[in-house]
Amino acid sequence: MHIPVLVREVVEHLGVCPGGIYLDGTLGGGNHARAILAAAGPGAKIIGIDRDAGALERARANLGPLAAQVHFIHGTFSNMISLVQNSGHREFDGVLLDLGFSSDQLDDSARGLSFMADGPLDMRLDQSQPRTAAQVVNEMPESELADLIYKFGDEPASRRIARAIVAERSGTPFRSTLHLADVIARAKGGRRGARIHPATQTFQAIRIFVNDEFEQARAGCEAAIRLVKGGGRVAVITFHSGxxxxxxxxxxxxxxxxxxxxxxxxxxxxxxxxxxxxxKKPLTAGEDEARENPRARSAKLRVIERLQDRAKTNFP
Ligand SMILES: C[S@@+](CC[C@H](N)C(=O)[O-])C[C@H]1O[C@@H](n2cnc3c(N)ncnc32)[C@H](O)[C@@H]1O
Known part of the structure; x- marks a missing residue:
């Protein structure tokens, strides 16, 4: 089950106000949305976007009666300026982006994101995206693969891992997550019982590349700033230094x-x-939250407020 991070900090720093209209670009299980609605009361509304159609269904079920205050939209937050056009709202009191994947998605072996359970090497959040993880590991030239693993995974052994992947695929192309995890673990070596699995950073890197997550983050932040009212706030949670x-x-x-x-x-x-x-400095989880939810340890929350200049600019 997905445990949301920094919920109190999000509600407080977004400055949630009674009856406000909020945009949640990463609705997920709807946990942050629930907290925002609880603080903003019955007149409030959330436009909730998610790239994963299944997440929208889970959010609807989790929110129960509060779902009546949510307008659900399937799509990517990089595209949210056009996605909200039909919602009846064009500017918002606050926008939230809680980047990355939810625990249910990461643990779902059918998506090919977990190196602990076998599944197809896919990793796409949205099946309409052009490339799968299998295409990346079976087709990308070795040097590009090494750069990708280093850039998106902060993996110091990226060259050794890329070399091992290319050697393996010439005999047996990769189709499953455990096959890839096994080759990475052998290439990387490392201690038995290490705190994190040796394939963690490489899987993260391929996932980020397949879903174009860095470009999504950049475009999402730009869109959020344009959609928030003067005096409204944008809050973004990340889990990766890049x-x-x-x-x-x-x-x-x-x-x-x-x-x-x-x-x-x-x-x-x-x-x-x-x-x-x-x-000015990102907010991070306190000791209690980090102990209860290890995923919160790498979470960073940044918040800005749009100045009251909308009238003076031509932005939508
Ligand atoms: C960390 S979870 C959000 C959890 C949510 N805040 C909650 O409280 O339950 C991130 C969600 O963002 C979605 N997502 C990731 N990239 C996206 C994108 N580019 N556009 C829209 N949704 C995206 C994922 O499908 C996932 O459901």
Missing amino acids: EDRIVKQCFARHVGRDVSLPQGGSRWEGDRPRVAWIV
Whole structure:
């Protein structure tokens, strides 16, 4: 079962207000949505998007009567400006993105995301995406595969793992998760009983690539800033340092900076619409939450507020 992270911090820092209209771009099991609705009361509404049609069904069931306050939309959050057009709402009091996958998705062997249970090497969140994990590991040139494993998995043994994958596939192409996990484990070596499975970072890297997660994060943050009202907030939770960097850089470009002018004074430079940090450093889980939910240990929450400049700009 998926345990949501940083729920209290999200509700508090989004500044959830009674009767507010919120956009949850990663509805998942609807746990954050439930907490937002509980804080915002019966007049509130959530537009909930998810790329996984099954997640929307799970959210509907989990939310029970609160589902009546949610407008469910199947699609990607990178596309949310056009997805919300038919919802009757074009601007929001707050937008939440809780990036990555839910525990139910990660543990579902049929999706091929788990290296603990055998399944087809697929990893796509949405079956309409063009490439599967099997295509990546069976077809990508060795050097590109090594770069991918390093870039998206922070895996120091990326070259050794890529070499082992390419050697194996020339005899037996990869079709199953356990076959891949086994080859990675043998290439990486390592201690028995290590804290994390040797295939963890490589599986994460391939998953991020297959689902284009970094580009989704960048486009999602840009869209969220455009959809939030002046004075409204955007909260983004990440679980990966590369993804957090993308969120931080996007927000920083819109926070901008004051550049000194030779004649004195200064001029603001940055991307519009302008935003301000609500928390300069990302929020992380407290000791209790990290103990109860190990997934929360790598979670980072960044929050910004859009400045009241909507009238002065041409943004939607
Ligand atoms: C960590 S879970 C969200 C959990 C949710 N906040 C909750 O409280 O239950 C992330 C969800 O985002 C969805 N997702 C991932 N990438 C997406 C994208 N680009 N567009 C829309 N949904 C996406 C996944 O299908 C998954 O359901």
